[in-house]
Amino acid sequence: QVQLVESGGGLAHAGGSLRLSCAASGRTFSSYAMAWFRQGPGKGREFVAGLRWISGVTDKSDSVKGRFTISRDNAKNTMYLQMNSLKPEDTAVYYCAARGGLVVRLPNEYAYWGQGTQVTVSS
Numbered sequence: 001q002v003q004l005v006e007s008g009g010g011l012a013h014a015g016g017s018l019r020l021s022c023a024a025s026g027r028t029f030s031s032y033a034m035a036w037f038r039q040g041p042g043k044g045r046e047f048v049a050g051l052r053w054i055s056g057v058t059d060k061s062d063s064v065k066g067r068f069t070i071s072r073d074n075a076k077n078t079m080y081l082q083m084n085s086l087k088p089e090d091t092a093v094y095y096c097a098a099r100g101g102l103v104v105r106l107p108n109e110y111a112y113w114g115q116g117t118q119v120t121v122s123s
Contacts, residue, residue, distance in 0.1 A: 002026040002112040004096045009117030012086050016121070020081040022096030022114060029077060030054045033103040035110065036070065036081045038092035038119075045095070049081060050103035059103045064090075086121045093118050 035050030049070040097110035
C-alpha cells in the first residue's frame with residue numbers, strides 16, 4: 001500500500017523559507033507523478049507543483065513560480081518543496097499526492113495522499 005508522509009511545515013515570517021519533504025513508500029514510483037497541493041482556510045485544494053518521477057519534468061502554478069522549487073531524491077524515495085520568499089497568502093495545509101501517469105492539476109485525479117503539514121507565514 002502506498003504511504004506518503006509529509007514533514008517540514010511550521011511557522012515562517014514573510015520573506016522567509018521552509019522546505020517540505022514527502023517520504024513515499026509501498027511501491028516503485030518510477031511510473032508515477034507526484035505533486036504538492038495546498039488548502040488555505042476556507043479555500044479549496046489548490047495545485048502547487050508536481051513532477052514526473054522517472055523524468056523529473058516539473059510543473060508549477062503561476063503563484064509560486066520563481067519562489068518554490070520541487071525536486072526528488074530517487075535513493076530516498078522522497079520529494080521536496082523548497083519554498084522561498086514566502087508570503088502570508090502561502091499559509092495553508094500542504095499535502096503530498098501521487099498518481100500513476102502524468103502530472104495533472106486536478107486533485108481528484110490523485111489516488112494517494114499524505115496527512116498534510118501546516119505552513120503558516122506571518123506578515
